[in-house]
Amino acid sequence: MHVFTDPDNFDAYVSGFLWILKLTGASAVCALVIGVLLAAMRVSPVPVLRGFGAAWVNVFRNTPLTLVIFFCYFGLFATLGLSLSQDLDLNIYWLGVIGLSVYTAAFVCEAVRSGINTVPTGQAEAARAIGLSFAQTLRIVVLPQAARSVIAPLGSILIALCKNATIVGTIGLLESSNIMKDLINSNGDAVIPIFLVFAGTFAALLIPTGYFFGWLANRLAVKR
Amino acid sequence: GDSDEGNSGTGAGGIVGKAEGQKKLVIGVKADQPGLGLQTGSQYEGFDVEIAKIIAKGLGVEESGIEWKTTVSANREPFIEQGTVDLVVATYTINDERKQKINFAGPYYVAGQDLLVKSDSTLTGPDQLAGKTVCSVTGSTPAKRIQENYPDARLQQFDAYSKCLPLLENGQVDAVTTDDIILAGYAAQDQYAGKFKVVGSTFSDEPYGIGLKKDDTDGCEKVNEILKTAAEDGSYKAAWDATLGKSGTPAPELDTTKLTHCGAA
Amino acid sequence: MSTSSVLYDHPGPRAKVRNAVLSVIFGVALLGLLYWIYTRFDEANQWESWLWEPFTRSTTWTQFILPGLWATLKAAGVGMVLSLAFGIIFAFGRLSDRLWISVPAGAVVEFFRAVPLLLMIFFIFYGVPFLIQGPVTAFWAVVIGLTLYNGSVLAEAFRAGIRAVPGGQSEAAYAVGMRKNQVMRLILLPQAARAMLPIIVSQLVVLLKDTALGYIVAYPELLQRGVNDLAANYGNIIPAAMVIAVIYIVINSLLTWFAGWLDRRTGIRSFRMPRQTGPVAPANAAPGGDGTVAEPQG
């Protein structure tokens, strides 16, 4: 444990996880918004929108996140000139957020869409049969019921997102995986304790998160 | 603790014994550094690779008996310690921290940290880096040196130098930093011909060594002998000329008086 | 599209016009955006022929891309087989009546689901050799990492799938005199596997993509060879990344398509997860929406 009693190392450890948390937080919000929009497109009656949603999902689900993040840096920033901050780290951070968001949004979209599909068709029909409009049907009847069956999968996606944040390290952000690599490089005799501390921190963050979402999903589950 | 559990001891367990007994060696080299260790398909080429071949030959191992293994900066010590490779010739700077874990033969070349900039750049040294963006590899010694000694420079890190170069070309970074010899390798690549220059004011000494197991003193001494011979019979110069020398840089002198004591002292 | 059509009405004449108009507007906007990106890449000289010329040479393919692809497929293939085995074993473990089996199985699954694969692979490569006093090759570091993570996700998918098989199926099996392990093996697992096929396949796609994380231990997979190493030779990193991205998309789509084809061929078409009719026991029958989406690691 001598590795972490060194204040420099400890600070590095903390800052690594802070980056992970910040990446996760911002990307979770963006991915949720984009994902829901995409899901709305995929169930919309407009063919081009449906096609766009499907293409998005297919492209991002089939590309390694490492490449997506790569394109955010080398495509958006280096080629298209999208600079999000004067600060180097912040710029990488925001590019990472974009990459994580567009990638995760594909999974959110699928979760929401299959959530909508778990609402029995009779519910939408009954809503239309009493004269509710499309928007009302969606808003008052379908989405509230879908939201509840979508919570557990969204929980898994959030957990995966948090772990995926480590991949932003490939474009130079000193998040936990880079920090761990660094510590292991300079403390070859303590590989196992170092790994256990990092893995343990992730486990301590994410296992309860998983149980929380499971609990929430159960609590809100619509009894049929 | 002491690594004397059978397979990793001195003598028969060292590279000399292995080379004699099996006529085979596993050598770790870089795969992504033009001019030094670059993998093209199953072939590796570059100065480090040539040096490795000279050493293998000196140990009595044919080229066909060499198994090349790609190493990256971060996995060189573990590879040696765990016996994944017998030797590492991979832009491997000799320093005290590393000497704790492994043994170094050499140096076969003394590099120094330098900057690669666009041909028309006015940068002349690290002191002018304040506010400029420098690109290097995550967690590498050059990156750390910039962080510590030139904190005003903005440091962009990637997992490979090859990612720095397009940014330098675009102007998104002002300089790429690492050992001059590595930079020279990139500058000499066809596609960048004439675009970049190595600034030429090194700000560190990076004696490149050949890594082997900590307790393989015999092997280390043997390698040093081989290097001495290579300096004398011209094979060292030939290795340079066939690789980094192609860009016109004359071969350096190999100062055989500086060879290590192989942990004997 | 029959699934989504329940949401909105069959379009009338005005709706049809509106949809067409929206289609055109959105389509034009999209094309405009793509064109803008194209020109920006053009301004950055990314379409210059020397950047792309290497891809017309066979050596680029035989020396970089194909060996990388082969390494990727090899790791993914072995990883898939091991993950499925791991998934089945641990799903059964977690469903066991015996606490001393189900609790450790649950802990293992939860732990490996919570640790980033990047850290896992790195540790297997650098840390495990200290434990086993012997080297671990990059290949096995990648494969074992993939197996532990994806196997754990699959274990959860199988478990959810088994629990989603209507209770009546296992009751009927018990009623003809089957033992618990026969019921699991002959009735529950095949149905769960088929019902969960989409999730299993998307998890296998995730697994294939995750081989890209092998870069951290210098495993020479597609991304490493095709982007980093190729660009070290030719200095064309952005075009290389585009080509490699397309290859990933094609391969993963093929995998998805293959699963669909297998699905149809094995006559699964005629198979449908039976619906539980009549009174459902309120207790253990909750085929919730959990685990219906693959976990998008890497």
Added chain:
Amino acid sequence: MATGEPLIVLDSVNKWFGPLHVLDDVSLSVGRGEVVVVIGPSGSGKSTLCRTINRLEPINSGTITFDGQALPAEGKALAKLRSEVGMVFQSFNLFAHKTILENVTLGPIKVRKEKPASARERGLALLDRVGIANQADKYPAQLSGGQQQRAAIARALAMQPKAMLFDEPTSALDPEMVGEVLDVMTSLARDGMTMVVVTHEMGFARHAANRVIFMADGKLVEDAAPTEFFANPRSERAKDFLSKILTH
């Protein structure tokens, strides 16, 4: 009971699901206050017929008019039409995330823009009429099937519809609950509601219906008064069907 011009008129209606001809040149008119029972074997198109009347299913050819007007194709007009035609489904389809009372008041409040207070009052009165006023604040899953179906009827009635469509309202129910739902339906019929009822309850057809319609393979095969139909079915199909359904 039919008075004045008919409320619902189907004229040569055809509908296909892909290659399947589900409604084959169906013409039918239902007068105001009339109760029409539709019977026929499974898959004969009864549900589809029902659903075309409030355009949950569009038709491929022919015309349907309701209260003298052709069915609107979309938009507000269609929503308005639907709110005037109550529909009760086999599987109840109560909104699972709303209480019984909320189920009943949702339409009046959101579609008719009624004030919540008055909608609530009327809702409670309707729940009382179908005999489940004491269940108002429970969720659908907490009710028995019979109670759920009665709530569904109340929900439809809350829109003050001109006609009601029932698609096998009792076939998902436990036998001892069938009676309570049929009782509510019979009282509606007595009060002069125009009703189209798909059902297998021959008892209900006998005493509550004005006409019985027999469908097979998408065709309207017979259309007769109940006494006549049960005593003396004209077609072989109807005879065969009745023999299967009435023996046990």
Added chain:
Amino acid sequence: MATGEPLIVLDSVNKWFGPLHVLDDVSLSVGRGEVVVVIGPSGSGKSTLCRTINRLEPINSGTITFDGQALPAEGKALAKLRSEVGMVFQSFNLFAHKTILENVTLGPIKVRKEKPASARERGLALLDRVGIANQADKYPAQLSGGQQQRAAIARALAMQPKAMLFDEPTSALDPEMVGEVLDVMTSLARDGMTMVVVTHEMGFARHAANRVIFMADGKLVEDAAPTEFFANPRSERAKDFLSKILTH
């Protein structure tokens, strides 16, 4: 028809689901070849009764013997017992991933270790007996409800059971398919099979049963010959129930 010692004997059986007393001191014996119909309102414990007999549900107190032996608690002996008691469920529960014939032969092959060829032959004969030999290679989802339920009966018969339990075998069926299933059951009864049948089909109870048992709130309220029970139910509960179920 009862001959010799009874096949199934329940003695003071009690069962709770948490606080709910689902079987309240139930005693019952079913003789060999006897057909017992169980009726009663929803939730009265009929299914539970049925399921305790092959120990799909364990009981809290009392004893159940089958063919002279107490029900084994677990393991091989329990599996053997279950294979001797055929069970037919309301929702068919055919194995969805196996063809009809595989459904029928799975038990004989995997439990009885019969040779596939002979199991196949017997399976086909049984499918023929229930009238669906031509559906042998289809999957359950491709069959109508009536056909599925007949396949389920064949599957149970394939184990050559000493008794058969039916839990509302016709209540998930379309009305015109009820007859075909009841016909198969009636013929089984005529062939001397010992049967316990939970059903709402009063017709079947009347002509095929030797005894009718009426349950309410977990208690066995009446146990009488069918003619006697229908003509003259003794308890208020039974009267009330019959009135609900027979009026429409």
